[in-house]
Amino acid sequence: MDIFRTSVTLLICLFHSSLSETQSMCKGTLPPVKHAAVNSNVTVPCPVLSATEMEFKLFKGSDQVTSIYIKINDTSNNINKNKPAFSAILDVNYMDNSTSFILLGVTTNFTDLYTCEAEINYPPPFKKVPHTPQTIVLVEEKQETKRHDLCQHGSHLVLWVVFGTMAIYGLVMTCIVIILQVKCCQMDTSFKDRECRRKWQGVQHPTWQGFYTDTVV
Template structure:
């Protein structure tokens, strides 16, 4: 579709500029997390942009105000451990494919101050099921290292035995 090709062009442009944000490939009707700046003040406002259009904003007292009736269902989370924040887009559609930017502004204590860090995320929604990027993603690496170690020891022992037999053959000749 046209949206997909526009996003591909945007990715190419960002890649050549050396500023490629994280890319999330997600399945249709699934969820995707868009990171935001860290919660660093008692009162903050977080704004989510799809491209250059503001689609959502939320204040820390969880008052959600939608700026766009066509925006996807959304949640906002704060990680208690590190004050990390993010928007979660639920039930994504093909039209959700876009570059998302999250901006934050400190409201209290004064003065109002824009947070410089503005995380961006590229979301690609695919109609078919999304494949795992790595076949060995969940494999236990201990087995790999044990097998590799056993092969290395076998190779070393074989080399030593061949070397000893070779030296002994030269002595007896």
């Protein structure tokens, strides 16, 4: 799994190598990676709300997918401009003035590098916020499916381990049997050689001394 994540990160890095310095993930440290299931919501951080009127822009790769213009204490003038087939809202925490885009009902097509930019429109002068947070979003299948796949891979691994163990055991036992047979044949051959030598030499019987009666007169 770690190899897959690293590969995706490197591919995104190469794909966006032609972007500007503020949008390139290949300069400095890599941005954080957020994993999400299909049809879930993903939060992409943005610069802090630091002026009365600001415009927040969200980029998917090098394309701007949405922008929201905010006036503090005048929510009726908040303008949300989303690209077709892209659903996102801007969430503002007025306790600490933190902001973030929320991607709604993400699909696998949402997997990409996201960059959030902000511009101060009021009070003047008009200027761009230098801080541009970046986030890598990886939309994956449901966790239940992944667990099922992992179980299948785990069962296959167990079968291969058992098969390998049995094969090694059979090979070791075969070697032991062959060695024992060779030793037994060597022992039988030496025994047979000794028996053959005895047969060829013959058995030396002792000479019997009898008493003979001399009958010749």
